[in-house]
Amino acid sequence: MTLRVSLTPCWILHRRAWRESSVILDALTRDHGRISLVARGARRPRSSWRGLTEPFRALQASFSLRGEMGTLTGLEAGDGSPKLQGLALWCGFYVNELLIRLLPRQEPAPELFDAYTGLLPKLADPEHRAPALRRFEMAVLYETGVAPDLTRDAKTGEPVAAGGWYRLVDETGPVRTSGPGPESWEGQVFLALAGGQIGSKAVGKPGLQRDARKIMGRLLAFHLGDKPLYTRKLLDREES
């Protein structure tokens, strides 16, 4: 059965040239999840889609969907495209790669779509960038159903203590350890991640953002398998 959709909100995560003049889009839609679409003739000099089939542009897409690959039938610019430049743009690529790797196709994820729409403008703001990224990474884990409970010790089931020290043994969550170490973090970082409070004024521990980034990196790595994210590698190199 063919599904026909008219002008639904959509972000392009990635695109690649296909044949002489077409493009295959990896798109995130609000009501139909992540889908693949062929945009026939999108690379022709006079195509009305030229310049529109770009990541980080708010779009409205019409398409027909049958099986794995859909066909783009209409594309219009929506409102509120964020201006991403420099590091913000690289973070945008990172988020897109994360979604492409972890989000299954054709499963509606309206909350995640809205979170993504809210995230992009924050990337352009150096102060809110890191906390917003951490919240989005958690949202991806929740959406894919693999988010661990960061408020409880995965072994004992005891509530995580803000002042205690914890390690990540596997993807199931924090496990209490005797004290500080290279791979252990304070309980309050886990609690802040679980409560979406990274970056809030209430949690002002120095180094919190850095620790939160490491913890999320570990958690995501369990689900990314042998192949780490390429954008993350580049970002790490950029920052070092």
Next chain:
Amino acid sequence: MSVSALEELLEALRCLPGVGQRTAQRMCMHLLERDREGAGRLARALELAVERIRRCDQCRNFTENTLCRYCASERRRGDVLCIVESPADILAIEQATGFDGRYFVLLGRLSPLDGIGPEDLGLDLLARRLEAEQVRELIIATNTTVEGEATAHYLKRMADRNGIAVTRIAQGVPLGGELEYTDRSTLAHAFSGRQPVR
């Protein structure tokens, strides 16, 4: 099992962009039926080109020598360097502008989602040039895609390390274009990048 010469030719022609089975068949029949002389010339030209054409040691443009004609030319200024994505972009700039500096060809763009990073674009070679040569201005002429933007950002950081001024070609309304029909983001770019009337 051996493949006939005809099948081999059909398959070989399909390596060209936009050439599928039908087009390959048409080309093949034309060459064999009507223009055997042309076919021979094409074969020899292809062989010669593949054998002789290499990348310029300085800018990665195509050339038959160690240096391409732009890098070898004495008359071109060495203090302005224009960065483009492909050799075709050099031709476009040469035909449209009076640019008399030198070039550097990336042969692609940074595309992290395709796994294309700085090392794939010869940026180590560019970094060495920026250190060794007296470059005063770097003109970034990458495409106006998000990948082109990411590439520009990376180049800017490279140039900053060497204290070199960086400019980017302007983006805006095409000449003879009407605002009403210009797409929103191009118009937004043009508007924010407006210039004093001279």
